[in-house]
Amino acid sequence: MSELSKAKHNRIKIALAGTPNVGKSVIFNNLTGGRAWVGNWPGTTVEKKVGKMRIDRQDAEVIDLPGIYSLTAYSLDELIARNAIIEEKPDVVVNILNASNIERSLYLTISLLEMGANVVVALNMIDIARERGYEIDVRKLRELLGVPVVPTIAIKGVGIDELKEEIKKACRGRKTPELIINYGDEVEREIEKIISVLEKDPALIKKYNKRWLAIKLLEKDEDVIERVRKSQVASMILKQVEKSIKTLEEALGRDIEEYIAEKRYEYAFRISNECVKVVREVPQTPSDIIDFAITHKVFGIPIILSILYMAFKFAFDVATPLVDLIDWFFAAFLYDIVKSSTLPEVVKSFLADGVITGIGSILVFLPNIVFLFIFISLLEDLGYMARAAFIIDKIMHRWGLTGKSIIPLIIGIGCNVPAIIATRAIEDENDRNVTALVNPLVSCSARLPVYLVIAAAFFVAYRGVVVLSMYLLGMLLAIMMALLLRKCVFRGPSTGFIMELPPYMTPLPKNVLIKTWERTKRFLFKAGTVILLATVLVWALSVTGPSGYIGTEALEDPTLLEKSWVGVIGKTMQPLFYPMGWDWRAIAALFFGFMAKEIVVSTMAVLYGAAGEEELPKMLSMAFTPLSAYAYMAFVLIYVPCLATLAALRGELGLKYAILALIYEILLAYLVALAIICIGIPLGLK
Amino acid sequence: MRRSAPLMHIAVCALGAIYLIFASLMLYNWIITVFFPTAKLLYSICGVFIPPDPGSAIVLATTGMLLAGSVYYHYDRYKFISCVLVGSLLGSAILVLQLLTVIANAIDAQILMLYGEIVEYGLKEEIMRPDVLLGIPSAIVLYNSVRELRKQW
Structure with missing residues (x-):
């Protein structure tokens, strides 16, 4: 049965994933025509926005995932996004990348590809990247990621038709090859050991990508550990994981979770280095210039x-x-x-x-x-x-x-x-x-x-x-x-706050009205x-x-x-x-x-x-x-x-x-x- | 451009100072209205009405601070442009807003008159306000600073 005919029985699902302020809502409105209904994510009261788009004369459901930087289990937004991909199994995940800060956005792309999601990348804000003096080799990026990459300027509707076309192709059955990052011989050995134990529970590896599951267990991901606990061979798996973590932390002399995250960042940096060229030195962007006064310590509050x-x-x-x-x-x-x-x-x-x-x-x-x-x-x-x-x-x-x-x-x-x-x-x-x-x-x-x-x-x-x-x-x-x-x-120290300031953009009347x-x-x-x-x-x-x-x-x-x-x-x-x-x-x-x-x-x-x-x-x-x-x-x-x-x-x-x-x-x-x-x-x- | 730069600095600084003076007068009038109702208001200066409006005074003071303060950053082109751009943007925005308010009030007066109410409407007082009058040179400064910024890009 082809993917499309399968989809005729189960409605096609498209999930939109991206970092905050990357233009996700604009792309959502572009794909769905702004028509959305709002519900809640399962088990939570967090708002879930769902819209509709037409693919090959049939309706597809477009799900707007929360704005996230990665797929860890530390924040509710990231957990919701991850569970949506695991549980709802979208046919396509449209990952929106910030072209003007590609290295930072790629961490999420890598996490999605490691999960085995069928990804289409929308390289948004390509105009701002050009303004900042960057030239992005889209073909190279496509090659390195192994997924379609469509440059877009969502706010002007540029590239949206091409993006729809790629989504359609992906729905028709193109599958993204699984991304395998080499975490080094020692880690890879331990991943293999965990996979061999995971394979003893066919139901588990049918539901999840086994390599992703093994890596997440090594990262001590509490949500994944909870899922594995339901397995018949849970004790065996967790024993092996514990052993692997101990071996690796001794060998590497550091926290394994930190090490894996660093390897992903290295990978993102390598891709970014190969695809992005600085063609023009731009000392400051218009957004940077305006921000001097807007965020000034004296002028800011007035x-x-x-x-x-x-x-x-x-x-x-x-x-x-x-x-x-x-x-x-x-x-x-x-x-x-x-x-x-x-x-x-x-x-x-x-x-x-x-x-x-x-x-x-x-x-x-x-x-x-x-x-x-x-x-x-x-x-x-x-x-x-x-x-x-x-x-x-x-x-x-x-x-x-x-x-x-x-x-x-x-x-x-x-x-x-x-x-x-x-x-x-x-x-x-x-x-x-x-x-x-x-x-x-x-x-x-x-x-x-x-x-x-x-x-x-x-x-x-x-x-x-x-x-x-x-x-x-x-x-x-x-x-x-x-x-x-x-x-x-509620005594105790307060946590820090990291915030990325998006570039200034001309508001789109349609979005403002919606x-x-x-x-x-x-x-x-x-x-x-x-x-x-x-x-x-x-x-x-x-x-x-x-x-x-x-x-x-x-x-x-x-x-x-x-x-x-x-x-x-x-x-x-x-x-x-x-x-x-x-x-x-x-x-x-x-x-x-x-x-x-x-x-x-x-x-x-x-x-x-x-x-x-x-x-x-x-x-x-x-x-x-x-x-x-x-x-x-x-x-x-x-x-x-x-x-x-x-x-x-x-x-x-x-x-x-x-x-x-x-x-x-x-x-x-x-x-x-x-x-x-x-x-x-x-x-x-x- | 380089030769005209000091002139630009002086003009922007002077405009900022005028904004600050009118902001102070508006605040003064407001304080008088609220706390000393028997004291005399400074109703107008050279035909410019000074409404006791603390909100507009905040915008005027901020615009004045940014424009006058920009001179402090005369050594750094970008910082100077940033202050001038944001200051003149605020000055122009409050001008546009006041003009929209004038239009809305005129329409409102017509609506109220349609169902028989007698409406007193002072167009002159709505237009001859510092936020409107100073908004015009602000808009010119805004135009110039945007042009200046675009030149860099």
Whole structure:
């Protein structure tokens, strides 16, 4: 049976592997047309992106593996990528190489070839390599690796057709010859000995490449050892491995794992040396030149602040007309239609005061969120976010924190849930726990509607700065709490952070839009599910009370509303917040905001009877002072993580730490809000 | 080019200094607005409005620091170009952003007027701001520094 006909029964699988920032997502979008569905890797909550492409009139599944440098078992990303190749057995692995730094990328290629994967190499960013004065002999590279090599400039779509053609050929049955690196006579002898024992278990060598398995066992790879333990001849194998390691370490006088890695690097260096010629001495690339100022020790932080401010200005000021259009649609058009209909009063109130007011008060911020995500995606694709992480890492490291925390903290600006999951890439347990625990302090997009409503009520002239101050406060508190936790709870040294800065690239509109859509989708989904349900709940608790059904008049009569369940909740909690001087309705909104932070706004809209984006700030300006409103914003930023974040914390760290996060955040929120009031009043702020 | 280099250094440094002056004035106005509401604001200088906007002040100060600070690296061509390029890029970006804001506000005013609201809209105050006015020479500096960078490549 040919490979293709076999594939007709089992869907063709193509995996994309490459180092971070090599252009993997762009190639994924080029191959799949940007259509992807997102799931989880088996046994984990790490996001798995899968797309579709057509090969010989049939659908093939394209799997986007995490960005990795090698295939060890040390980090979750590398383990996921490796297991995907072992378990899912892709028909082709497209390995994307950075042409401007080929030696570094080749380590992964060598690891893939040693595994016996059917590899097609995409030599991406060939234009940048040329700019840097490198000339790559593609034919030679093809010869040395024994696999097809296609030069590409993914961002411009150059070489993508040729790459598709090579993928098709590989799917039709071309198999990559197994790469055999000579590790030296002594090591080779021991590899042979291990292989001879492995061959005693046919099931094992049917599933894995035996030479790869032997090398991994010599490297003391824990995941592979676990797999081998399931074999019937496990004890024999492990005994031989132990003996071989001992013999080799004595003979070589060093750690065998280190020795094997060094041999692979030597091999990568040899290939790179033979294929890459420096045809032009280039003292500095444009990226290097720009990076001098961008990553400067004095200018770096002000540049980050300036760019963040511009992101907020773009998101709030430029999006204003769209915000008003959506507001008009919900607050005037839909609201009036329902209110003037002949439906029964309860149904009218439920739809207009509950559903339309609640959902409308959130969806009105959709343009702000979309514009913010467009800006962030542009910065990511440009290569700036990596620089921002690099600059912040310098500060973090000075405070004894790991720079690896930066990536999850930055992801947290979008949503804390994937950010907490992203902490799995941090190997050190203490660092991982601390980063996950402080992540909810990073202001996610769910808090944005709260800031915007309050900023519109009190800080119209400089709402960008007020919102920026919330993001900075969140980051500052996260760093301070991390420091505190590191000193008191999770003691121990912090690990280092190595980061490769990608060259600057022109962002591709299609990619920016795809990323923006993927992020916005979550917000829309939440609006249609959790927020809708919560709004209905708030409405129901507002028209009913301990005495039973009060009537829809409660929504227009504050005295009646006080007698509702919402009134009872708000009034009961009010004494706790007496120093802040918050209205009981705002306090009740905090109670419901536990489900999702956006619900604070939808609840306030229902409780203050505000149908439109402009009406709620007007109502709030009567219930708060600028100082108490700012304290309220800070409280919303810090207090309890939403339910989904709490579930993620429980999943990653366990119930004990989820409760710890819950308690410390409530206390911290209260202290910070109180501090704002206590400092603000003597300063003459109202 | 070599002869015109010191002139370029002086021009960029002067532009940076003006940016820093306006950034300080904007911050001053903001501090007055927030902490001393009874004190007098510096509303405008030579027809240039000084909004009490600390966010724009941060961008202006950063741009000023980069442009003025570039002279410190006059001995190294690449470091000098780097500071000028990034500084002028920030200056031009805030100009573009402010112009987009002006357009958005104009559209917004039309939308609000369509459903009967009376909108007060001061176009002059939106345009005659330091970030817009200084953005024009910044864009010229940006053009020149990009050209300079391209010459190397």
